[in-house]
Amino acid sequence: MSAMLEVKDLEVAYGKILAVKKISFSVEQGQVVSLIGTNGAGKTTTLKTISGLLRPTGGEIWFQGERIDHVAAHDIVTRGLAHSPEGRRIFPRLSVEENLMLGAFSRRDPGGVRSDLQAAYDLFPILGERRKQPAGTFSGGEQQMLAMGRAMMCRPKLLMLDEPSMGLSPIMMKRIMTTVSELQRQGTTILLVEQNAQAALKRADYGYVLEVGKVVLSGSGRDLLVNDSVRKAYLGED
Amino acid sequence: MTHVKTPVDEASESPVAKPGKPIAWPMGIAGVALLIVGSFLSWSYDGQILNDLSINFYPGGLQILAIIGAVLALVLLLAEKGPLTKLGSWLDATLGIRALGAGLALYMVLVVVAIGTESDGLINVNPGAYISLVGALLLAVSGWLLPLRQLRDMSAARLPAWSEILMIAVLMAAVLFAAAYALGLQDAWSFILCLVFIAVVATALFRTGSMSFVGHVGQRHSKVLTLSAFVVAFLFPFTQNGSDANMSIANQVLIFGATAMGLNIVVGLAGLLDLGYIAFLGAGSYTAAVLSTSAFATVGWKPPFLVVMLVGAGVSATLGLIIGTPTLRVSGDYLAIVTLGFGEIFRFSMGNLDGNNGPNLTNGPNGIPGIPDLSIGGFNFGDEHMVAGIELGRFSNYYFLLLILIGFVILVFSRLNNSRIGRGWVAIREDEKAAEAMGVNVFGLKLLAFAVGAFLAGLAGTIKAHQDAAVSPDQYQFIESAFLLAAIVLGGMGTIAGVLLGATILKLLPEKLRFFSEYRLLMFGLLLVLMMRFRPEGLVASRRRQLEFHEEDEELAVAVEEERLIVEEAK
Numbered sequence: 001m002s003a004m005l006e007v008k009d010l011e012v013a014y015g016k017i018l019a020v021k022k023i024s025f026s027v028e029q030g031q032v033v034s035l036i037g038t039n040g041a042g043k044t045t046t047l048k049t050i051s052g053l054l055r056p057t058g059g060e061i062w063f064q065g066e067r068i069d070h071v072a073a074h075d076i077v078t079r080g081l082a083h084s085p086e087g088r089r090i091f092p093r094l095s096v097e098e099n100l101m102l103g104a105f106s107r108r109d110p111g112g113v114r115s116d117l118q119a120a121y122d123l124f125p126i127l128g129e130r131r132k133q134p135a136g137t138f139s140g141g142e143q144q145m146l147a148m149g150r151a152m153m154c155r156p157k158l159l160m161l162d163e164p165s166m167g168l169s170p171i172m173m174k175r176i177m178t179t180v181s182e183l184q185r186q187g188t189t190i191l192l193v194e195q196n197a198q199a200a201l202k203r204a205d206y207g208y209v210l211e212v213g214k215v216v217l218s219g220s221g222r223d224l225l226v227n228d229s230v231r232k233a234y235l236g237e238d
Numbered sequence: 239m240t241h242v243k244t245p246v247d248e249a250s251e252s253p254v255a256k257p258g259k260p261i262a263w264p265m266g267i268a269g270v271a272l273l274i275v276g277s278f279l280s281w282s283y284d285g286q287i288l289n290d291l292s293i294n295f296y297p298g299g300l301q302i303l304a305i306i307g308a309v310l311a312l313v314l315l316l317a318e319k320g321p322l323t324k325l326g327s328w329l330d331a332t333l334g335i336r337a338l339g340a341g342l343a344l345y346m347v348l349v350v351v352a353i354g355t356e357s358d359g360l361i362n363v364n365p366g367a368y369i370s371l372v373g374a375l376l377l378a379v380s381g382w383l384l385p386l387r388q389l390r391d392m393s394a395a396r397l398p399a400w401s402e403i404l405m406i407a408v409l410m411a412a413v414l415f416a417a418a419y420a421l422g423l424q425d426a427w428s429f430i431l432c433l434v435f436i437a438v439v440a441t442a443l444f445r446t447g448s449m450s451f452v453g454h455v456g457q458r459h460s461k462v463l464t465l466s467a468f469v470v471a472f473l474f475p476f477t478q479n480g481s482d483a484n485m486s487i488a489n490q491v492l493i494f495g496a497t498a499m500g501l502n503i504v505v506g507l508a509g510l511l512d513l514g515y516i517a518f519l520g521a522g523s524y525t526a527a528v529l530s531t532s533a534f535a536t537v538g539w540k541p542p543f544l545v546v547m548l549v550g551a552g553v554s555a556t557l558g559l560i561i562g563t564p565t566l567r568v569s570g571d572y573l574a575i576v577t578l579g580f581g582e583i584f585r586f587s588m589g590n591l592d593g594n595n596g597p598n599l600t601n602g603p604n605g606i607p608g609i610p611d612l613s614i615g616g617f618n619f620g621d622e623h624m625v626a627g628i629e630l631g632r633f634s635n636y637y638f639l640l641l642i643l644i645g646f647v648i649l650v651f652s653r654l655n656n657s658r659i660g661r662g663w664v665a666i667r668e669d670e671k672a673a674e675a676m677g678v679n680v681f682g683l684k685l686l687a688f689a690v691g692a693f694l695a696g697l698a699g700t701i702k703a704h705q706d707a708a709v710s711p712d713q714y715q716f717i718e719s720a721f722l723l724a725a726i727v728l729g730g731m732g733t734i735a736g737v738l739l740g741a742t743i744l745k746l747l748p749e750k751l752r753f754f755s756e757y758r759l760l761m762f763g764l765l766l767v768l769m770m771r772f773r774p775e776g777l778v779a780s781r782r783r784q785l786e787f788h789e790e791d792e793e794l795a796v797a798v799e800e801e802r803l804i805v806e807e808a809k
Contacts, residue, residue: 154677
């Protein structure tokens with residue numbers, strides 16, 4: 001059985017500058033896989049390329065046995081690959097409910113959408129309480145919940161989260177990370193991009209360390225957590 | 239937990255209302271009395287101007303307007319203190335009196351100026367006008383001295399359904415009557431004064447809050463409202479007694495309005511700035527012209543008009559796709575520039591396809607004149623008809639056809655707006671990248687907006703060609719596109735009523751006020767600058783737009799969403 005998501009020798013360039021240099025990794029069904037690395041390591045670029053927002057200059061991306069590196073972004077969503085972008089990118093002037101409904105834009109089963117809306121409110125009760133409120137009035141953590149809820153609305157098989165903990169308080173971050181585990185338990189495969197290596201690796205079945213556009217290290221989350229060079233570079237220990 | 243403000247909270251939070259001066263109320267009554275007395279007296283020595291305001295105890299039109307204003311002020315004063323206080327607990331009468339007093343004073347000043355300029359100097363102003371002016375000033379002053387009142391929430395006000403529906407009907411009848419009356423005024427000053435009066439009354443009603451009640455009533459009976467609006471529009475030709483002048487203007491307004499409505503899809507819903515939109519109207523017009531039986535038509539095929547409509551709209555939509563496919567990948571300013579260029583290319587092409595430079599298709603700068611009247615199913619649009627003893631001429635025939643067209647355009651607009659596609663457009667307008675990540679086919683939806691907009695404009699164009707009986711390139715200049723855009727911005731982007739209102743204002747004023755048309759660019763520039771400063775969301779704001787310009791207003795935000803839920807429940 002091949003992996004759910006398979007990235008082979010991916011290359012992405014902004015003009016002449018190579019941001020991602022031949023990276024390869026894979027995500028198995030049901031796993032939480034995390035990509036960690038510092039600013040500029042190419043994590044966000046990789047996610048954007050997988051979801052079709054950017055075009056690769058080389059390499060291949062396979063999702064559920066089909067090649068998707070030149071499929072349009074909206075088609076990729078329809079195939080069950082959701083992307084919760086960096087900086088959350090919620091629609092600040094739209095209400096919570098409208099935001100969530102836009103997450104389900106690719107679906108055409110109103111009944112299922114309605115029950116998933118309820119599921120999102122169950123997962124994050126605060127969203128249900130404020131379903132009429134414009135999302136821009138929310139705190140960072142609440143916006144992150146909304147962004148995750150919104151991404152879940154397309155019933156993804158694979159959910160890509162780009163720095164969900166960015167700018168959050170430790171409590172809120174813990175909450176978000178618990179939700180990641182919860183979603184995994186419910187059967188969603190997750191590709192998690194994080195700068196907060198400790199939090200990400202603790203939950204990850206497998207991890208890849210990116211440095212200036214290359215995978216420099218990979219292993220199970222537990223192994224990476226105790227790896228000396230990871231500890232030095234990302235966990236702030238000497 | 240969120241804290242949502244309720245009306246009860248608000249009342250307890252707001253400071254206790256300042257007590258008014260005791261003299262204010264009698265002063266207001268005196269003002270009303272003076273206004274009425276003055277209006278029954280002669281205003282002008284000269285009986286030839288402003289439809290004769292010179293006879294004592296026989297008020298002319300402008301004097302009757304002043305009396306109507308005074309009676310309205312009296313009702314508000316009595317709502318303040320007196321037999322109508324029950325009404326006053328709902329209405330914010332003080333704000334209404336202020337607006338009405340100041341507005342009527344302005345109106346009277348303008349009357350005096352009008353008399354002074356139309357005849358020779360202020361010597362021709364009779365005491366009646368000054369008495370009314372003093373009355374209006376007294377009313378304004380009393381308004382400032384009256385106490386501000388606490389309001390009960392208008393949205394909670396309910397009347398029995400039949401009386402609410404009756405109210406809509408009466409309002410619509412008033413609109414029809416006012417439109418017919420204002421359009422019937424021949425001289426410019428009377429027309430301006432009448433408009434000022436209507437604006438004053440409308441402002442005063444808004445200030446009392448009664449318009450928000452009307453708004454809620456309209457929402458509760460939206461079908462009745464739409465239907466009665468169409469009935470009123472349908473009845474309009476019957477008020478014109480076969481006069482072609484106003485009907486021709488009305489047709490211009492309808493064509494302009496339908497086109498603006500199509501552009502509203504592109505600009506108001508999808509948020510794409512199109513500066514060459516008039517070219518799509520032109521494409522429809524030219525298609526209808528070359529397929530017509532005019533002696534100058536260059537194509538031999540003469541299909542029935544319904545086919546022509548579809549072909550014209552199709553040509554227009556195809557042009558939309560051709561121009562959209564390469565350009566919709568660029569955004570914002572670039573798109574504006576490309577569409578601007580496209581509009582000019584269209585105009586020059588129409589002017590040059592005359593047989594000297596390329597094939598003879600459009601007869602060059604001379605255009606195609608002599609386009610015959612439409613004939614659909616044996617009904618010739620050039621014929622006059624008598625209906626219920628009222629003569630309906632050629633323009634009235636086209637008017638009814640255009641009314642059907644604009645109804646169709648509105649239907650398309652509102653169906654799209656409330657659909658999944660509409661939601662996608664909102665997402666694109668708000669954040670294109672995020673929309674893409676949500677699975678919105680950004681390029682496809684933009685292209686669709688472009689094509690639908692072009693299709694509707696093309697449809698309007700086919701009728702326009704026959705209505706005008708001629709097409710020529712210079713009808714489709716850039717300035718026309720700019721005016722379409724101005725109508726949308728002025729009226730309120732993304733709304734139906736607003737855009738129709740904006741289109742009416744922008745088309746009607748220059749037609750009716752000939753002397754004004756030389757300065758119209760100056761005036762509209764000024765108007766738009768003032769709008770951007772004081773009411774950026776347009777005359778009729780969609781609630782969401784309002785939120786865009788007043789983001790800090792959380793209460794408004796909640797209100798917006800509640801309204802949406804009500805609408806959805808109603809479906």
